[in-house]
Amino acid sequence: MxxxxxxxxxxVSRVTRAAYADAFQQVTGxxxxxxxxxxxxxxxxxxxxxLARNDADTGSDGGDGGDALLAAFYVALASAFAARRGDLTGxxxxxxxxxxxxxxxxxxxxxxxxxxxxxxxxxxxxxKLAAFGLEGYFxxxxxxxxSESYPxxxxxxxxxxRAAEKYGxxxxxxxxxxxxxxxxxxxxxxxxxARSVAVATGRSTESDLRAAGADLVLPGLADVPAVLxxxxxxxxxxxx
Numbered sequence: 055m056x057x058x059x060x061x062x063x064x065x066v067s068r069v070t071r072a073a074y075a076d077a078f079q080q081v082t083g084x085x086x087x088x089x090x091x092x093x094x095x096x097x098x099x100x101x102x103x104x105l106a107r108n109d110a111d112t113g114s115d116g117g118d119g120g121d122a123l124l125a126a127f128y129v130a131l132a133s134a135f136a137a138r139r140g141d142l143t144g145x146x147x148x149x150x151x152x153x154x155x156x157x158x159x160x161x162x163x164x165x166x167x168x169x170x171x172x173x174x175x176x177x178x179x180x181x182k183l184a185a186f187g188l189e190g191y192f193x194x195x196x197x198x199x200x201s202e203s204y205p206x207x208x209x210x211x212x213x214x215x216r217a218a219e220k221y222g223x224x225x226x227x228x229x230x231x232x233x234x235x236x237x238x239x240x241x242x243x244x245x246x247x248a249r250s251v252a253v254a255t256g257r258s259t260e261s262d263l264r265a266a267g268a269d270l271v272l273p274g275l276a277d278v279p280a281v282l283x284x285x286x287x288x289x290x291x292x293x294x
Contacts (some may be wrong), residue, residue: 055285056171056213056248058196058234060092061256061277063156064182066146068090069138073178074104077228081123082110093236096173097200101127128175128201132170136176142185149255151275153188158282167217169193171209171232171242173200197218198247200286206238210246229289237266249288251281 057063060070071089079088082105090103101124104110128253159165169192172179178198183189196216198209210232214225230248232239235256240263243250252268253275254260270284 055165055168056210056230056232057156057168057192058206058232058236058239059170059172059174059179059182060192062149062233062235062253063152064146064148064186065255066142066185068145068181069135069141073131073134074100074143076134077127078104078108078110080130080134081126082108084108092173093177093238095200095238096203096206097128097131098124098203100173100200106169124203132175132177132246135181139181139185140245142182143282146182146185148186148188149159149275151278151281154185154278155275155281156191158278159285166221166223167193169195169197169213169217171198171213171234172205173206175199175201181189193217193220205245206242207245210248214247228291231285231288237262240266240268243269249285251284251288 069218075086086108088107090100090107156168159168159262170179174182177193179199180189180194183192196213198213199273202209202214214230217225220267227247227249231251232243232248233251233253234240235253236258240250240252244267250268253272254263254265255274260271260273269288272280272284275281
């Protein structure tokens with residue numbers, strides 16, 4: 055089971071934006087005036103989009119200068135986010151049904167592992183879930199993160215490979231599920247070889263998610279029995 059984090063399990067958008075603004079100004083010397091698109095994007099995509107939107111494209115031509123700037127941004131972002139950990143529960147929220155779904159899946163003997171597949175860098179991904187007491191349900195070692203600078207589809211494949219190596223079990227499209235909230239999450243599942251459960255808790259509507267080809271579309275995670283039933287049907291041996 056792979057989970058997207060932001061707007062799938064939690065909504066900590068205000069804290070994330072504030073941390074981005076601080077980190078961006080620290081590494082570029084410019085204020086973050088125009089916000090980039092966050093939904094379904096990795097940290098590297100968001101950062102370079104922000105550079106272009108805010109006329110701060112200094113050394114970000116894809117060479118060593120851009121790589122160094124991105125690395126500095128990751129460090130600054132982790133620091134800025136850590137400084138705001140106390141704000142996560144006050145300014146953010148756990149989405150309805152998220153905790154129950156994760157906890158119930160963790161108790162099922164047929165679910166080998168739960169991890170994350172997120173555009174967020176790893177320390178911030180852990181912090182977001184830890185703020186709401188969910189970190190113990192995930193194996194963060196086998197997940198995929200925005201700091202790896204790969205498309206999400208490639209991250210799905212990498213997560214499957216990491217889990218297979220660690221757990222000695224083959225993870226295929228028939229027994230891997232990715233839960234996300236954007237059309238890009240659906241596309242990542244298709245490219246990376248996973249079933250997709252799409253929840254309309256972000257900017258993508260149920261119609262958008264169906265049109266993108268999600269295997270299962272739900273309004274959210276609040277109806278936990280429906281979530282679990284859908285995952286079970288998608289991973290049945292007879293599922294096509």
